[in-house]
Amino acid sequence: MVTISDTSTVQVEIIPSRYLMPETAQRLLNEIYNNGGLQRIMVHGPNLPRAVPYGPGKGIPIEEHRDMIVQIGDQAFELRVKVGRIRLELDNESYIKGLEAACERALPFSFQIKRGKFFHDRMTVSDYAKFGKVEDNRLLGLIDPKAKKDTLAILSDERVTCDKEE
Amino acid sequence: MAYTPQYYPGSTSVGINRRKHMSGNLEKLRDIPEADIVLTMGHRKPGQDYPSTHPPLKEMGEPDCPVRQVVEPTPGAAAGDRVRYSQFADSYYFSPSIPYWRSYWGSINCRGCDPGTLSGRQIIEARERDIESYTKKQVDSEMNDVALSSMRGCTVHGHSLRLEENGMMFDMLARTEMGKDGNVYQVKDQVGIPLDKKLNLGKPMSEAEAKKRTTIFRVDGVPIGGKTGARKYDEAVEALHHMWELRSKWGYRPE
Structure with a gap:
């Protein structure tokens, strides 16, 4: 018999069937935030460069990708990716139903919610090479060690930037 | 009897649909002005003379060669x-074309062109005035959809990604945009350089x-x-198996 603990954290992944516009992403993230029980959240998707990365137009600014500010609770940050999936760590199972309802409210199309393990909890060699010793383990799995540019992570009200600013 | x-x-x-693409017997769905195609391709300005790499063939005095004749x-x-x-x-969400079929279309129907097939994009190279006319044929015909296909010279990422909320294929350089009137507008040329006006x-x-016109099996x-x-x-599977068998057993040389 399997006993499901109501105290251990659960990790879930939300995969909408379409890429989200910044407004929809903000609506969804706010609904998730209001649902409560959040330990960690990561927004994932293809990069939106600020300038043409290569080719004859290299360096030309892409105005469409600038100033996409997303406000969640009392935090605001600039969206750098097209939101394709959201990974969450919740306090316990009881928040999952509310999460499904939040997605139903915010997304005008279908979506999947997967249970699994999406964040690593031990430091890898790449993590150590890139960030050194990390004080708060919640940061692990939230930041991309392969990213060349700055990767932003927010720990409650404290803002942590893990590389030099652009 | 004539060979078909x-x-x-x-x-x-x-x-x-695949047969239609290969035969070149395609329905024309839209008429994009030639100047707009030239602007989107970005190689020259509309109305500008075609730069040349050699004098016209008639002035060059070609060698006496039966093939050239x-x-x-x-x-x-x-x-x-x-x-x-x-x-x-071309998006894999039921885009009308796929790279191989653009290449088949080019190889069969376009003279003097060099098609290149890659997993998520397809390039055709040809002399400038030829490629302009071939591109216009592609853009105007049912081979193309303005939301699910787009001309991308670089940063082509998008064919294997989910669509955006408005049904457009993801484009990292935002070369096309969906207008409020429901039309799609080209705002940058194929390499991401902004155009002076929206096309x-x-x-x-x-x-x-799109599902009716697609050449993608899904x-x-x-x-x-x-x-x-x-x-x-x-029959497509039978033919595929037949070709696989010939290829595997005799290296595609059934002698």
Whole structure:
């Protein structure tokens, strides 16, 4: 018999069937935030460069990708990716139903919610090479060690930037 | 009796569409002005003379060669134009074309061109005035949909990604945009350099229309085997197996 603990954290992944516009992403993230029980959240998707990365137009600014500010609770940050999936760590199972309802409210199309393990909890060699010793383990799995540019992570009200600013 | 080429087997809608693409017998869905195509390609300005890499062939005094006498040069080659390209990315969400079928279309129907097939994009190179006319044929015909296909010279990422909320294929450089009037507008050329004005490409196909015109076999659309659960596979699978067998056993040389 399997006993499901109501105290251990659960990790879930939300995969909408379409890429989200910044407004929809903000609506969804706010609904998730209001649902409560959040330990960690990561927004994932293809990069939106600020300038043409290569080719004859290299360096030309892409105005469409600038100033996409997303406000969640009392935090605001600039969206750098097209939101394709959201990974969450919740306090316990009881928040999952509310999460499904939040997605139903915010997304005008279908979506999947997967249970699994999406964040690593031990430091890898790449993590150590890139960030050194990390004080708060919640940061692990939230930041991309392969990213060349700055990767932003927010720990409650404290803002942590893990590389030099652009 | 005149020979009729048999381009592709099968009786599924995808098989029929593939035959249409290869034969070049395509429906014209829109008429994008030539100047807009030239602007989107970005190799020269509309109305500008074609730069050349060599003098016109008539002035060059070609050697006495039977092949040159038999093969008539294309207009671009005869004028000595530069070789230029146009490259397309097609979404795998029921885009009308796929890279291989753009290449088949080019190889069969376009003289003096060099198609290149990659997993998510397809490039055709030819003399400048030739490639402009080939590109116009592609853009105007049912080979193209303005939301699910786009001309992308670089940063082509998008063909294997989910669509955006408004049904457009993801584009990292935001070369096209969906207008409030439901039309798709080209705002940058194929390499991401902003255009002076927005070019109206027209309305995108509906999902049902795209599924009707697609050349992509998909399990959630039309599978390559034909109707799921049918007693017999579609001829496309039989032909594929036949080709696989010949290729595996005799290196494609059934002597």
